Amino acid sequence: MAKMTPRTLSGFMELLPAPQQQMERIMEILRKTYSLYGFTPLDTPVIESSEVLLAKAGGETEKQIYRFQKGDSDLSLRFDLTVPLAKYVALHYNELSFPFRRYQIGKVYRGERAQRGRFREFYQADIDIIGDGKLDITNEAEIPSIIYQTFSTLGLKRFQIRVNNRKILNGFYAMLGLTEKSADVMRTVDKLDKIGPEKVKTILVEDFAVSESDADEILKFIAIKGSNAEVLTALEGYTGRNEMFDQGLSELNTVVKYLADFGVPAENFAVDLTIARGLDYYTGTVYETTLLDHPEIGSVCSGGRYDNLAEFYTDKQLPGVGISIGLTRLFYVLGEQGMLNPELPTAPADVLILPMTEDLSPAIALATQLRQAGIRTQLHCEQKKFKAKMSYADKLSIPYVIFLGEDEISVGVVACKDMKSGEQTKLNTQETIDRIKAGLAELEKGSVIVE
Template sequence: MMNKKFNVSTPSGFPEFCPKREKVRQQWIKVISETYASHGFQPIYTPLVERDENLVGKGGNPKEIYALRRLQATDEDKSHSGNALRFDHTVPLALYVARHLNDISFPFRRQAIGPVFRGERAQKGRYRQFDQCDIDVIGSENLSFFHDAEMVAIITKIFTKLNIGEFVIRINNRKILTGFFADLGISADKIKPVLDIVDDLEKLPPAKIMENFAEQGLTNDQTNKILEFTNVTGEPTEILNYLKGINGGEDFTTGVQELETVLTGIKALKVPAQNFIVDLKIARGLDYYTGTVYETKLVGHESLGSICSGGRYNDLAKIFTKKNLPGVGISIGLTRLLGQLFDAGIIQADTASPSHILVVPQDEKLVPNAIELSQQIRDILGLSVETYLDKKKFVKKLDYADKLGIPFVAIIGEREIENNSFVLKNMTTGEQNTHSIENIESIMGELIVF
């Protein structure tokens, strides 16, 4: 074993963040979680592991689900048999609701932020372990479409706070599309495949789109009407009026009414007009969406794909409870998004340390005094403070602060001990001033604003 060489590289598809990037990740999680909480979404804690039959039964792909098993398990060892790692937060939510159905007050507003696992082919921007930041509102038997409007306000608030640039939330209703297809005479068994083709309109070349429509047996007239319909643009109210002018069937009309309710809610929530549009191309390929659907694009960086998606569904936990539990939710794929934003240079990870101040003793024997000063600054000002405890040349101590991006250094030497003071050095400007420890609160309050 002494001569064995170990492969210490990260396993393919499993991310690792350096301190600078991890600091950004944690800051994002804080913003997202606090925004969710400001709209009444309660956090719950669910297992990383669920029974594999439940994961598969709710739509999981067995080829992408990681089973849980001991490394030295024998065929007779059944202690972990039938357990697997979660691939999203939706199935754990469904199981949580099923387990606590009689204890939950509906509508149930929950947030879940944490890792999920998928055995996908690892590639740039695609991970096998990644954080998802989800919220869902679950109703019992019915759920107002004003909840769908609130999702748009929450997405807007989050990305505005994160300051990543211009973004647009694209909104549609699946019933509008499926109803329109049915009214064109497209058979029920072809509607889902046609919906998938519409979902690919921005991903595939026009010739391939036409070929796919033809393979589903659509006539040229049907294809042209779908393309004309999905390319309609305008202000949300203009598109709504256009839809109201179409003499559609029951599904289509219901979808238009639901969309109108959502737009009314968005107006009441005062979502800025530049942050949302109605886009009749948005279909979302997942089978379980039944009404409102959302995709969010970063303007000028559309190639990144949707940075936040979601929609309305009707049967969250029906296979587990036999009850009708409609819901609406959104999800931010945090790990994938951050990786893309870092790589594109859209966001920067500037500092690694959370410390506002590094307290540096000029001599090793003054370390206890430096520790005491650090604690005073923490207790009185509530700032993050690190103390340099190791024996190094003074310039090396300043280099340490500079490399970690710590903005201020408090220096304490023999003269400062005699005068009950310290020197505060601004690492950005190089300016330094002597301050009395007795007046630490007022003086530091003037100098440091965080």
């Protein structure tokens, strides 16, 4: 028979078993951490009606959409988890209680140009808190805590959550009479890290007709650096000139004030006036998270406050705040950087049992006992040589191998080899279980990510 050459589409991550185990571990930590903060899991369809999904979209986004006809229906695959959330909240408004806190970890689809580290199918891990009409600033103050908890549970230490407030930026540009140009100005300022202050000034003056003195004011403003207290003090100097600015500064003060109570260490947090996060969606606090040793990766967790989640679907005012982790890309980058802890178990089983008797009953009964004790157990009953079976355990990094022969069965013990240390014990079943469990606890001690 002619064979079809098997292949996986480019831009689609398909992991081998060992890295998949690491990915699962990360997802489990995300689910647990998000749950600790009172977020409920949601699972919306991957396919939506195009007219519903694309009610807001346009331009660059629309080009990337996987959109197709099925029968009479014009369908699209979701390209993020925010639009489906907006649809969900608008559709189920009467059945939800607000503030509505949900997390969703799911695949989204964007037909981007394929290149290394760019994915067309990728996981996003989102949390959002949606208010009905109003949403207290405390929610914005809580977000850095969730980011901190998530990344430190994963094992990261050298990361920084950078925070700004769009009201401060908008208020500042309003002071200069630059409100209409603020989108262009922010987009230019966003390039500061890449092109430097002089080039920024040139673009502001030449391309967007900002006056020399205003451009200097802008550069002076975004150059405000220092500890959080120093930045906040410097910002105090701008108060009393624009109401929006003052409100933004008050919000930023609140966010900073509660940091310690929320358990965020000062070194993992910075007020950073250069952060703007896109152009019109965000209206209050905005967040970016960078790995201090890998600034080239960019932000690994971003988001912010918005005033109107679902304006394309409902008249209800639904303000919210949310963040998103681009999980597939993050996982890829961590792998590239050698930051995934190779010491953590990635085997499909904790124990491989090699029955050495014709009658398999004792080996099967032992497997059943181990599983009842919560130990992931595989029986290896294939007709293969002993050496091949040991090599199988070795290749899969299965930490323990149990040999069960007539000798062991007759005296009621189990021969168990620790594959790492090479140490072999002959203990009864319960003692063997205890030893394996202690060993596994030791193996599981490390964090998923190492720096």
